[in-house]
Amino acid sequence: MVFFRERLPHRIRHRVCALAVAPSLLVMSTRAGGQSSGSRAAFELGAMGVGALTHAAPGVFGHNITEGYFTQPNVMVGARRGPFALTGTINLEGYTLRRGELNAGIYGEGYVDRRHPHTLVHEAMASVTSPSRGGVRASLSVGKGFTPFGTDDPMMRPMVKYPVNHHHAQIIERVQTIGALQFGDSVRSAVLEHAFFNGDEPVSPFIGPRWQRFGDSRTTRVTALPMRGVELQASRAFVRSPGITQGGAFDHTQSSVSLRVDRELGQHAMPGHDMPGHDIPGDGTRGDRRYLLAEFARTDEGFGAERVFRFHSLLAEGLIERRGWGVAARVERTDRPENERLLDPFRTANGHIDFQIIGITRWSLATLHVDAPSASVWRAARVRASPFMELSGARATALRTPAVFVPREFYGAGTLWSVTAGLRVHVGTMRHRMGRYGVLASPL
Amino acid sequence: MTRNRLASVLIAVGALFGCSGGGTTDLPVNPPPTQSIAVAVSLGLVAAPRGSTHGVTVTVTRNGGYAAAIALSVTGLPVGVTATFTPATLVGTESTTALLMFSVSPAAVVATSTVTINATGDGVASTTAQVSLNVSAPAAITLAALGLGSVPDRYTSELWVRGTTAYTSTWGTRSGTGRGNAIKIWDVSALTPTLVDSVIVANASTLGDVQVSDDGSLLVAAIESNPNGGLAIYQLDTPRSPRLLVRTTGGELQYGVHTVEIARVNGVLYAFCNIDPANNVLARLVIVSLANPSQPTTVASIQMGTPYIHDVFVRDGLLFTGEWNSGLGIWDIGGGGTGGTVAVPKRISHVATLGGKVHNMWWYHDPADNSKRYVFVGEEGPGVIGSSSVGDVHVVDISTITAPVEVARYTVSGGGTHNFSVDEASGFLYAAYYNAGVRVLDVRGDLGSCVTSQRTADGRCDLTLMGREKAIFSGNGSVYVWGVHWSASGMFASDMLNGLWRISPATR
Numbered sequence: 001m002v003f004f005r006e007r008l009p010h011r012i013r014h015r016v017c018a019l020a021v022a023p024s025l026l027v028m029s030t031r032a033g034g035q036s037s038g039s040r041a042a043f044e045l046g047a048m049g050v051g052a053l054t055h056a057a058p059g060v061f062g063h064n065i066t067e068g069y070f071t072q073p074n075v076m077v078g079a080r081r082g083p084f085a086l087t088g089t090i091n092l093e094g095y096t097l098r099r100g101e102l103n104a105g106i107y108g109e110g111y112v113d114r115r116h117p118h119t120l121v122h123e124a125m126a127s128v129t130s131p132s133r134g135g136v137r138a139s140l141s142v143g144k145g146f147t148p149f150g151t152d153d154p155m156m157r158p159m160v161k162y163p164v165n166h167h168h169a170q171i172i173e174r175v176q177t178i179g180a181l182q183f184g185d186s187v188r189s190a191v192l193e194h195a196f197f198n199g200d201e202p203v204s205p206f207i208g209p210r211w212q213r214f215g216d217s218r219t220t221r222v223t224a225l226p227m228r229g230v231e232l233q234a235s236r237a238f239v240r241s242p243g244i245t246q247g248g249a250f251d252h253t254q255s256s257v258s259l260r261v262d263r264e265l266g267q268h269a270m271p272g273h274d275m276p277g278h279d280i281p282g283d284g285t286r287g288d289r290r291y292l293l294a295e296f297a298r299t300d301e302g303f304g305a306e307r308v309f310r311f312h313s314l315l316a317e318g319l320i321e322r323r324g325w326g327v328a329a330r331v332e333r334t335d336r337p338e339n340e341r342l343l344d345p346f347r348t349a350n351g352h353i354d355f356q357i358i359g360i361t362r363w364s365l366a367t368l369h370v371d372a373p374s375a376s377v378w379r380a381a382r383v384r385a386s387p388f389m390e391l392s393g394a395r396a397t398a399l400r401t402p403a404v405f406v407p408r409e410f411y412g413a414g415t416l417w418s419v420t421a422g423l424r425v426h427v428g429t430m431r432h433r434m435g436r437y438g439v440l441a442s443p444l
Numbered sequence: 445m446t447r448n449r450l451a452s453v454l455i456a457v458g459a460l461f462g463c464s465g466g467g468t469t470d471l472p473v474n475p476p477p478t479q480s481i482a483v484a485v486s487l488g489l490v491a492a493p494r495g496s497t498h499g500v501t502v503t504v505t506r507n508g509g510y511a512a513a514i515a516l517s518v519t520g521l522p523v524g525v526t527a528t529f530t531p532a533t534l535v536g537t538e539s540t541t542a543l544l545m546f547s548v549s550p551a552a553v554v555a556t557s558t559v560t561i562n563a564t565g566d567g568v569a570s571t572t573a574q575v576s577l578n579v580s581a582p583a584a585i586t587l588a589a590l591g592l593g594s595v596p597d598r599y600t601s602e603l604w605v606r607g608t609t610a611y612t613s614t615w616g617t618r619s620g621t622g623r624g625n626a627i628k629i630w631d632v633s634a635l636t637p638t639l640v641d642s643v644i645v646a647n648a649s650t651l652g653d654v655q656v657s658d659d660g661s662l663l664v665a666a667i668e669s670n671p672n673g674g675l676a677i678y679q680l681d682t683p684r685s686p687r688l689l690v691r692t693t694g695g696e697l698q699y700g701v702h703t704v705e706i707a708r709v710n711g712v713l714y715a716f717c718n719i720d721p722a723n724n725v726l727a728r729l730v731i732v733s734l735a736n737p738s739q740p741t742t743v744a745s746i747q748m749g750t751p752y753i754h755d756v757f758v759r760d761g762l763l764f765t766g767e768w769n770s771g772l773g774i775w776d777i778g779g780g781g782t783g784g785t786v787a788v789p790k791r792i793s794h795v796a797t798l799g800g801k802v803h804n805m806w807w808y809h810d811p812a813d814n815s816k817r818y819v820f821v822g823e824e825g826p827g828v829i830g831s832s833s834v835g836d837v838h839v840v841d842i843s844t845i846t847a848p849v850e851v852a853r854y855t856v857s858g859g860g861t862h863n864f865s866v867d868e869a870s871g872f873l874y875a876a877y878y879n880a881g882v883r884v885l886d887v888r889g890d891l892g893s894c895v896t897s898q899r900t901a902d903g904r905c906d907l908t909l910m911g912r913e914k915a916i917f918s919g920n921g922s923v924y925v926w927g928v929h930w931s932a933s934g935m936f937a938s939d940m941l942n943g944l945w946r947i948s949p950a951t952r
Contacts, residue, residue, distance in 0.1 A: 061620030203723040210724070245724050248751025248769070250826075308826045341617045342669045343649045349669065350723060353702075354752065355801070355826040358616060402922055402941055403830035404599050409619050 041081040044429040049073040050160055052422030056102045060113065060345050062412025070096040072155050074122065076431045085127045085441060087145070089434065093117035094205025100346060104394040104416040105164035105363040107336050107348075109201055114346040115162045119173050119202045127438040135185065139438025141178040144209065146435025147171040148178055148193035148221040149237045150256035151295050153434045158291065158319040158328035158371075160390055160420060164363045165313035165334040168297040169256055171219065171237055172435065173202050175209045182439035184225070191223040191440055199240035199251075203350055213247070216240040219254075223440065231260040243351025250301040250308065250352060258295035265289065289326075291319040301337070301352075309357065311335040317367075324373025332365045338405040359398055359405035367392040371424075383427045390420045479508030483516075483563040483573045485544070490575055492525070493582040494911055495550040500575060502529065504563050505539045514565040516542055521559055522579055524552025534563075552579045554911045555895050581911025587882070588948040589919055590934075591636030595943035598622045602863070602927045603938040604663075606656045608633035609683045612938050613651035613665055615926075624650040627665055627676075629684050630944055632933060637944045640684050646691055647672045653703045656680065657713055662737055664715055666701040667691075670722045673700035675715060677737050689738045696730050696745055703804075706734065707758035709778050709786050715740065716756045716763070718749075727753045729765065731786055743787045748773065754824070757805040763789055764805040764819060771796035772805060772821055772840060774848065795848040797821050797838040798902065806864045807842075810871060812888055817843050820873055820887070821850075822861045830924050830940060833860030833878035839891050839907070851892035852905035854912070856880050863927040867935075872914060872950050874928040874935065882917035882925055882937050884950045915950045 050072045059065030073092040079085065100114025109116040123145030130138045146153065150169040154162045163169070176197035183190050199217035200210045219237035226232070235256045243249035265288040294316045302308040317330035338359035339348040367390060374386035394416045396407035408414055432442035486501035504514050516529045526547045534540040544561065556578040564570040601615035601624070610630040617623050625648040630637040645651060650668035657664070663678040663686050674697045678686035700720035707714060713734040721727040731744040749767040757764040761779015764772060774792045776784030784790030803824035809816050818839050825834035839852035859880025866873045871888030885907055894905035907913065917937065919925075924940040935949040 063620070207723070244721060244751050246721065246726055246751065248721075340615075340650060340669075343647060343672050345617060349700075349720070352826075353720065354754070354803075354824055356824075356829050357827075358829045359831075360828065400828045400831040402924070403828060404616055404618070404924070404940060405830075406618075410617065412620070 041079075043077070043079040044431075045075075045077055046426065046428030046430045047073075047075045048424070048426040048430065050422055050424050052101075052160060052420050054102045054418060054420040056104065057417045058411055058413050059102055059416075060411060065102060067102055069101050071101050071160070074155070078431065083128050083130065085129065085437075087123055087125045087127070087143075087437060087441070089122040089124075089431070091118040091120060091122035091205075094120055098205070101161075102418065103161050104392065104418055105334070105336060105365060105396065106162050106166060107164070108167040109203065110347055110350050112339070112341070112346060112348050115166075117205045119205050119207075121208075122173060123434065125437045127441065129438050129441075132185075135183060137182040137439045139178075139180045139182075141180070141437040142176070144173065144175050145437065147174050147176055147195050147197050147219050147237065148180070149219040149235045149254065150221075150297060151233065151258045151260070151293065156431070156434045157293070158317065158326065159330055159367055159369050160388065160422070160424075161367065161392060161418070163315055163317075163330065163332050163334070164336060164365065165295075165297050165315055165332065168254065168299045168311060168313045168334065169295060169315070170435075171197075171239060171254065173209075174198050174217075175211065175214050178437060180438045180440065187225075187228055189225045191221075191225070193219075193221045193223070193438075193440070195219050199242050200245040200247075201242040201350065203245055210245050213240070213245075216247075229261060229263045231258075231262075233258045233260070241351075245350070250355065251304055253300040253302070253305075253307070254298065256295065256297045258293060261290070261292040263290045288323070289319065289321040291321075291328075293317050308355070309337060309360070311337065311360070321371075326369075326371035328369040328371075330365075330367040330369075332363070332367075334363050334365075335399065336361050336363055338403075359403035360400050361405065361407055362397045362399050363394055364397070365392060365394040374424075377425070381427060383425060385423045385425045387423055388421070390418075392418045392420075394418070477508040479506075479510040479568055481506055481510060481514055481563055481565055481568050481571055483561060483571050485561060485573045485575050488574075488576060489578065490546060491578045491580065492546055492548045493580050494524075494548055494552050494554070495582060496548050498546045498548070500544045500546070502542045502544050502561055502563075502573070503539060504534050504541070506537060509537070510565065510568055511537045512565050512567065514540075514563050516544075517562045517564070518544070519560045519562065520557060522553050522555055522557040522577065524549040525557075525577065525579060527559070546577060548579055551889065553895055553898075554579055554581050554909060555897055581908075581913065584884075584913045585915045585950075587884070587915050587917040587935075587950065589917070590946040590948055591634070592919075592942060592946075593630055593637030593639055593944040595628065595639075598624065598626060599940045600628075600926065600938050600943055601651060601940065602653045603929050603936055603944060604655050605632060605929045605931050605933050605936055606660055606683065607933060610637060610929075610936060610944060611654050611656070611663060612944050613654040615650050615652075615940065617649065624648065624668075627651065627654060627663075627686070628944075629686070631684070632936065632944075632946065635946055637936075637946055643678070643686055643688070645676045647693075648676075651676075652701065653705070655704070655706050657706055657734075658708055662689075662706070662713070662734065664704060664706050664734075666704040666717070667697075668700045668702060668720070670699045670720065673698050673720070675701060675704060675717065675732070675740065677734070677740065679737070690740065692740065695742070696728065697732075699725055702752070703755045705756050705758060709758065709761060712786070713737075714743070714758075714786055716758060718753045718755055718766075721749075721751050727751060729753050729756065733786075744789065746789065754802065755804040757807055757819075759807050759809075762792075762807070764807060766802040766804055766821070768802055769800035770794075770802075771800065772802050772819065772848070774842065774845060780845075793842075793846045793848055795840055795850060797823065797840065797850050798853070798904075799823050799825070799836065799838075801825055801835060803835070803861075804863055806866050806873070808866055808873070808887060809868055810888060811869060812871060817841055818887065818891060819848070820864060820866075822864060822875070824862065825860050827860055827878070829878075831879060832858075833862070833880070833924075835860035837861050837864075837873075837875055837885070837907070839905075841892050850904060852894075852907055852910075853900065854883070854885055854907040856883060859883075862925070865928045865930040867930045867949065870950070870952060872930075874930055874950075876925040876928045876937065878924050878926070881919055881923055882928055882947065883913065884915035884917075886912045886914045917945075917947050919945060 125143035174197035221235035313334035652666035674692035827833040
């Protein structure tokens with residue numbers, strides 16, 4: 001139903017959405033994380049959200065800004081029966097985050113220095129996976145969701161604020177078909193994925209993809225899992241005109257390489273559960289955990305294979321969890337195209353007007369994040385909350401001079417500080433990781 | 445007797461009987477000396493820019509006592525070059541010289557030719573010498589900056605000049621208070637433009653074109669950016685105090701008026717608005733009647749351009765459309781003879797210029813020969829505004845308007861073209877060239893005929909190789925020139941980084 005929202009007027013869309021979401025929340029509040037009686041059928045249901053207060057100094061034009069958000073509100077559904085699986089995530093940021101969330105350096109989908117809201121249907125994928133024969137499994141997945149490119153959605157990683165490289169390192173919310181082959185066993189394997197999808201980026205939380213563009217873009221990802229908890233990934237994508245929905249904007253050729261290590265230790269270890277504050281067994285405690293991600297991403301913009309602009313990103317982040325406390329850090333250096341700001345200085349047009357940009361800015365950021373142990377805040381509804389605090393410093397340097405975007409003039413300072421405090425809230429069963437379908441899906 | 449002895453005896457007998465000289469003398473006699481001439485030149489290579497004269501000394505040497513007159517001539521001169529000898533005939537007994545003057549016309553073909561100098565005299569064989577004559581374009585002169593009206597607080601975009609008043613628009617965001625919502629008004633009666641006032645356009649963050657109507661009564665500015673796009677229309681009762689008539693909101697203009705041209709067709713003033721594409725909204729040309737400028741009325745709305753319709757040029761009832769990767773369109777809106785009107789334009793023809801990205805046009809009317817043969821097309825390639833640009837000037841021959849053809853181009857390494865202004869009386873095209881400043885091209889005469897060495901690999905004539913680059917303006921060395929405007933008041937350039945320049949105009 002939600003796929004066809006682009007045809008509906010706004011007011012009706014909102015009502016339809018509310019009708020769709022309300023029963024889900026009701027179900028969650030009564031019983032979440034159920035499992036069917038059949039040995040080969042399972043489902044899970046969960047919801048999450050983050051209440052946060054952010055102070056940015058400065059936010060823009062030398063002005064300090066303090067804002068509150070309910071960010072990352074998601075309702076996640078998973079179901080499996082035999083070889084068939086369904087994965088769905090409803091993202092409600094279109095209702096809670098239309099102005100975007102202060103996030104120095106972030107850009108994309110018409111937002112800049114504010115993280116854009118995601119689309120209502122964040123993912124809705126159906127998969128069929130073959131049994132292993134001779135150490136080989138195959139799967140076919142169709143629907144809307146994360147393309148097999150790059151690394152995990154930042155929403156499922158330790159920090160609350162997004163890295164600048166979100167649009168270099170992930171290609172999400174596309175209508176796609178993914179074919180995948182897995183070679184190996186559950187401990188050591190290699191996975192090859194290839195997908196066709198629509199190149200147009202989302203333009204609004206409530207506007208669907210441009211269906212006729214399905215298949216104009218493609219991506220291939222190779223993932224090696226040499227041992228439990230260690231993952232090497234390399235991927236490359238060609239994205240046709242992401243900036244102008246009807247086509248004609250620059251094409252993107254994107255590359256990503258990453259190393260991910262995720263080790264859970266102790267008696268409550270839950271391999272694959274990523275999010276601090278969410279990976280909570282029934283007794284509310286957590287196992288100790290070590291997590292590391294190092295990634296390189298690159299986006300070339302141009303006409304077909306002809307490159308005009310190139311943007312690099314290097315990112316490393318880590319997390320140590322012990323007895324419910326988590327300390328995470330991230331360092332990042334990412335190049336960003338600058339576009340002319342609209343009347344709202346946190347907004348730009350989609351795509352580069354006339355194929356021009358107004359500068360290339362290199363963002364260097366360091367972020368420190370601390371999670372406190374989670375606590376039950378509504379036992380009957382199995383709602384738990386985990387306080388956190390996050391501090392970030394960002395410096396922006398113009399790579400092309402002279403330019404008509406001078407970071408120090410625009411922001412009114414050389415370093416942009418941001419502090420965020422809040423609560424992560426979750427109910428029900430949390431998704432292990434987002435954006436992994438078929439042979440790469442985590443077990444329910 | 446040996447053979448040698450017999451020969452000696454015979455020689456001796458011969459000598460005894462006087463067989464060698466007829467009996468009158470016994471001295472040996474030499475044959476008369478052979479007469480000849482030789483020619484040499486003082487230079488083997490002559491570098492001769494167009495419009496110049498160059499002298500070469502020609503030396504003729506006589507041999508064998510030759511004393512007749514020797515005539516000098518020359519062959520192999522390139523088109524546009526003449527040669528004269530002083531004197532043309534050499535008389536003397538030994539070595540004599542003449543001065544050979546090459547006169548290179550301004551229209552001479554730029555090329556290297558081998559010129560042969562011939563020396564001929566009665567009774568002797570003609571002789572030649574050769575000179576390589578390299579006709580080149582004169583180095584483009586640098587136009588002087590006469591004055592700068594500095595704009596440090598905002599980025600400057602387009603300009604318009606009428607009389608002693610200039611208007612510049614502003615663009616983008618330079619700081620919290622330095623946004624692209626101001627039209628600056630200048631007194632340009634002196635060499636240095638003086639800012640006298642400015643008006644702020646409500647709910648605007650970027651202004652594009654600014655233009656004064658042909659009768660001087662209206663000032664119109666294009667307002668970018670969905671959903672606040674539109675037009676701002678001012679009454680110019682007092683040219684330096686514009687009075688706002690209307691700032692449009694909503695409608696198709698709200699997606700952003702990237703450029704606007706106001707032009708009169710059959711006595712009615714219209715605004716030709718080029719609308720940005722938006723999410724799921726295609727680019728389009730919207731034509732607005734300004735018959736009642738307080739209540740502009742849309743008379744036509746036509747989807748065109750891939751992905752943009754960037755600019756138009758209107759003249760004599762023809763509409764030229766810059767349809768980006770779709771090329772250049774030519775439409776009849778009342779003067780094309782196909783029945784087209786402003787409300788219902790009829791497409792006459794279309795041409796895809798090489799490289800696409802058709803940005804702007806100028807249909808050139810040359811008063812020197814009353815020709816209306818060429819349309820100059822600006823190509824705007826991708827760049828980083830403020831620091832880099834790319835894109836050529838393309839010359840389209842519309843002699844057959846139903847079948848226009850691109851015949852020439854002008855390219856600048858490291859720079860890309862933007863808006864044009866043409867001094868038609870002088871035959872100079874001024875092209876804003878962003879970080880490459882301003883370039884002035886001599887566009888008078890035939891731009892589509894050139895020799896092989898002046899052609900690009902794809903067969904077009906190259907205006908630089910043809911010596912058509914007349915002058916350059918580079919300001920203070922760090923400029924990003926958006927627009928140029930030539931008028932009887934002078935030559936001006938709007939520079940995004942610095943403000944409004946007054947420039948010394950090019951002359952013939």
